[in-house]
Amino acid sequence: MTTLDSIVAKFRNHTYAESTKKTYQNYLKSYMEFCRRINIALVPLSPLNLARYVAYLSARQQFNSINNYLSIIRLLHLEAGITSPLESFFMDSVLKGAKRVLGCTVHSKLPLTQKILNEIFTLLSLSSSKDLCFWAACLVAFFSFLRKSNLFAQSLSAFDPVQQLSREDITFHAEGVRLREGKPKPYNFQSVC
Numbered sequence: 001m002t003t004l005d006s007i008v009a010k011f012r013n014h015t016y017a018e019s020t021k022k023t024y025q026n027y028l029k030s031y032m033e034f035c036r037r038i039n040i041a042l043v044p045l046s047p048l049n050l051a052r053y054v055a056y057l058s059a060r061q062q063f064n065s066i067n068n069y070l071s072i073i074r075l076l077h078l079e080a081g082i083t084s085p086l087e088s089f090f091m092d093s094v095l096k097g098a099k100r101v102l103g104c105t106v107h108s109k110l111p112l113t114q115k116i117l118n119e120i121f122t123l124l125s126l127s128s129s130k131d132l133c134f135w136a137a138c139l140v141a142f143f144s145f146l147r148k149s150n151l152f153a154q155s156l157s158a159f160d161p162v163q164q165l166s167r168e169d170i171t172f173h174a175e176g177v178r179l180r181e182g183k184p185k186p187y188n189f190q191s192v193c
Contacts, residue, residue: 018160027072030057043080045073050085051094063102067095112142140165144179 016024034053035042045053050073057066070086077084085091120138124131137151146165153159169180 023068024072024075027069028076030069031072031076043076044082045077045085047085047088047090050091054094054098058098058102063099063104066098066102109147112138114142117142140170140179 031053032042034056038049038052040049050070053073054066054070057069061069074084074086117138121135124135126132126135140146141148141151149163151165153164165179171178171180
């Protein structure tokens, strides 16, 4: 039983990616601060106090972000085996009203365009190995439609070979270059020259 329980714990510990865990930690910290300020327990949360949390978040968050912050409340209640206060007509009406008042903006990531690529090129010195490496990464990102997070880690310690490309993920062939991104799926890119 102990061995099986440790395996189950390991599985549960890997439910979310590390980046998701960090995001949920931020949501939890915000929620805990709110509960501390109004002196209530984390769980169970009444729909009225949940509505107050939405109002609290609205002072510094957009509607889309508020919805994300509420996900931690749902998870806490599921873990406790309690119905989430999000599942009520009252909360549906509060969230619908918040969406109308706050607006629902979508901030999509802008693509790396040829114009931006040209502007980057003018700032680089190709005699510098660092600039040359950065330029190669820019070209890989542009021609393979990758996000910057697929190429660059936020820090050296945050490098994840499953998330970011590394040297062994790039192989050159007579017909072009192969990038192995999001292991183990291989992607083939024909030579652009």
